[in-house]
Amino acid sequence: MRTAHRRSFVLLAATAATTTLAGCATGAADAGTHPTSAVDAATTPQEAAPDASGTDGAQADAPAVYADGTYTATGSYKSPGGQEDVTVTLTLADGAVTAVEVTPEATDPTSLVYQTRFASGVAEQVVGRALDDVDVDKVSGSSLTSTGFMAALEEIAAGAAG
Amino acid sequence: MPRAETAFEAIGTGWRIDTPEPLTDATLERVLAVTEAYDLVWSRFRTDSVVARIARDGGTHTLPAHATDLLDLYDVLDARTAGAMTPLVGAGLERLGYDAAYRLQPSGPPLPAPRGVVTRTGSTVTAARPVLLDVGAAGKGQLVDLVASELRACGVGEYVVDAGGDMVHRGPDAVRVGLQVPGDATRVLGVVELRDAALCGSAVDRRAWGDGLHHVLDARTGLPTRDVVATWVVAGSAMVADGLATALFLADPDVLQGVAEHTYVQLHADGHARYALGLPGEVFS
Numbered sequence: 001m002r003t004a005h006r007r008s009f010v011l012l013a014a015t016a017a018t019t020t021l022a023g024c025a026t027g028a029a030d031a032g033t034h035p036t037s038a039v040d041a042a043t044t045p046q047e048a049a050p051d052a053s054g055t056d057g058a059q060a061d062a063p064a065v066y067a068d069g070t071y072t073a074t075g076s077y078k079s080p081g082g083q084e085d086v087t088v089t090l091t092l093a094d095g096a097v098t099a100v101e102v103t104p105e106a107t108d109p110t111s112l113v114y115q116t117r118f119a120s121g122v123a124e125q126v127v128g129r130a131l132d133d134v135d136v137d138k139v140s141g142s143s144l145t146s147t148g149f150m151a152a153l154e155e156i157a158a159g160a161a162g
Numbered sequence: 163m164p165r166a167e168t169a170f171e172a173i174g175t176g177w178r179i180d181t182p183e184p185l186t187d188a189t190l191e192r193v194l195a196v197t198e199a200y201d202l203v204w205s206r207f208r209t210d211s212v213v214a215r216i217a218r219d220g221g222t223h224t225l226p227a228h229a230t231d232l233l234d235l236y237d238v239l240d241a242r243t244a245g246a247m248t249p250l251v252g253a254g255l256e257r258l259g260y261d262a263a264y265r266l267q268p269s270g271p272p273l274p275a276p277r278g279v280v281t282r283t284g285s286t287v288t289a290a291r292p293v294l295l296d297v298g299a300a301g302k303g304q305l306v307d308l309v310a311s312e313l314r315a316c317g318v319g320e321y322v323v324d325a326g327g328d329m330v331h332r333g334p335d336a337v338r339v340g341l342q343v344p345g346d347a348t349r350v351l352g353v354v355e356l357r358d359a360a361l362c363g364s365a366v367d368r369r370a371w372g373d374g375l376h377h378v379l380d381a382r383t384g385l386p387t388r389d390v391v392a393t394w395v396v397a398g399s400a401m402v403a404d405g406l407a408t409a410l411f412l413a414d415p416d417v418l419q420g421v422a423e424h425t426y427v428q429l430h431a432d433g434h435a436r437y438a439l440g441l442p443g444e445v446f447s
Contacts (some may be wrong), residue, residue: 120415123435123447128349134340136353140327140363140394141342 068092172197173205173305175326179313182320182333189316196312199226200305204297206252213295217252220289229285232297232304235401238421239299239409246380246412250275252294254384260377272384298377303362303404306330310400322356323400330360330400341427341445344392351435352394352427354443360400364407365392378411387411391431396442397424 072089131139166184170177172194179185179193203225205211212223239247257273259266279293297304302325310323310330320333331337336357340350344365354361366378366386378387393410397403402422409418410428415436418426425438427445437445 120436121439121445123437123445125433125447126351126429126435127446128343128346128351129446131340131348131350134350134353135338136340136350137337138322138324138329139340139342139347139350140329140354140361141340141344141347141350141365141392 068094170194173201173302173325174207175302177309177326178322178324179309180322180324181313181318185313185318186316189313189318192312192316193309196308197305200228200301200308203229204295204301206294206296213252216287216289217292217294220292222286222288225285225287227285228304228308229287232300232401233282233285233287235300235405236297239405239418242417242421243409243412245277245382247299247409248275248277248381249295249297249299250277250280250293251379251381251384252296254379254381255296255298255377256294257384258379258386274384275379275381299408300401300405302326302328303360303400303402306360306362306400306404328360328362328400328404329356331356332358339443341392341394344429350446351429352437352443352445354394354396354441356396356442359396359398359442360403361394361396362400362403362407363392363394364404364411366390366411378408380412389430390428392427392429394427395424396426397422 070089070091166181168179168181168185168190170190177197185193201208202210203212206213206217208214212225215221216223233249236247236249254273254275255261257270258268276293279290280295281288281290306323306325306328307330309325310321310332313321313323314332322329322331322333322337327342329339334357336355339354339356339361341352341354341363342365343349343351364378379385380387390411393407395403395406395410397406402424406418406421406424406426409421410426415426415428415438418424425441427435427437427441429435435445435447
């Protein structure tokens with residue numbers, strides 16, 4: 001039961017984020033408040049859900065079970081620039097949300113910027129390219145680390161090998 | 163940018179500063195003084211640091227002004243990650259073997275971070291009992307910012323300050339930064355065009371030791387995280403980028419969106435990546 005609860009929270013959170021995305025984009029005049037309000041809305045269901053007693057609306061009443069699959073929905077909202085759409089794709093596997101993809105479809109450039117800020121892409125399988133084949137000035141990741149740490153790590157590796 | 167390169171070692175990491183003109187000795191001295199002062203407050207690997215004193219005696223300590231920004235960020239990320247991220251993971255890291263002696267052997271079962279031990283007003287912290295703080299999740303980023311700020315104070319307006327892959331850029335020409343494949347320094351999985359912004363990354367391979375042990379802990383359990391293997395964040399400041407890069411090991415990107423304006427890449431153990439479409443760059447797939 002506990003697991004089922006958690007799954008539904010995740011879905012709720014995702015739904016809330018989507019709803020708020022549409023909602024706060026309407027108030028496009030104040031760009032600065034967008035991210036905060038969306039996240040507050042996204043977090044609230046997660047916090048509210050554990051003791052949800054039905055006061056939070058039908059979705060929080062009971063942990064619903066969702067069939068696995070990919071769900072896509074397009075929502076419309078009015079922005080100062082006119083009607084805008086945003087498409088959300090959710091992937092459920094084993095009852096849990098494994099991917100959320102928000103596709104910005106705004107035609108108004110301002111709305112597109114706001115939608116894009118929230119949108120995430122999913123690369124199914126990242127493919128590394130040889131450093132020599134990519135034109136870069138610097139790298140970020142595992143290039144350097146504490147010298148003392150690395151020395152200790154080598155010592156352990158040597159010990160393990162011996 | 164015509165390049166002059168200054169390299170040095172500080173807080174256990176190799177640093178590189180690229181500037182149009184070589185740094186003067188006076189400027190470099192001031193930069194090194196900034197890093198030394200930071201280390202003297204936050205290092206849990208030296209016995210004379212403020213953090214070491216708090217670990218020994220607890221009590222009330224007034225830290226430098228920068229501590230307010232750093233600990234404010236930690237408070238926000240603590241809330242967003244539902245308690246998974248806190249500077250109170252010091253003892254948990256030591257327990258797993260990430261200690262001053264680099265023992266790298268667990269000395270007991272995982273240790274969840276204590277809660278409610280430290281209270282704070284601005285940069286004044288009070289530890290009700292001895293407690294080991296670790297600001298490794300955002301501290302290096304903040305030091306990158308402080309070094310950059312010192313450069314500007316010294317009249318240096320264009321630079322890349324790079325502390326082992328955590329960096330901030332300022333100037334008209336973007337730098338192209340490759341995102342390294344965890345565990346393979348010869349390959350990159352994406353490129354970021356960095357201009358007037360900071361990029362920080364975190365990967366579990368760089369500070370990993372046997373059997374799934376590494377330096378990103380879930381404070382609630384004291385256990386290393388599992389699903390995410392590397393993250394990168396582009397943000398206005400390196401402190402925020404660094405903190406969010408760690409938070410992305412512990413929380414869904416959507417939950418972190420409102421903390422500060424940023425874009426990100428989150429690489430998972432199964433090889434798939436999630437990233438902000440607004441990323442100033444590309445993820446290869």
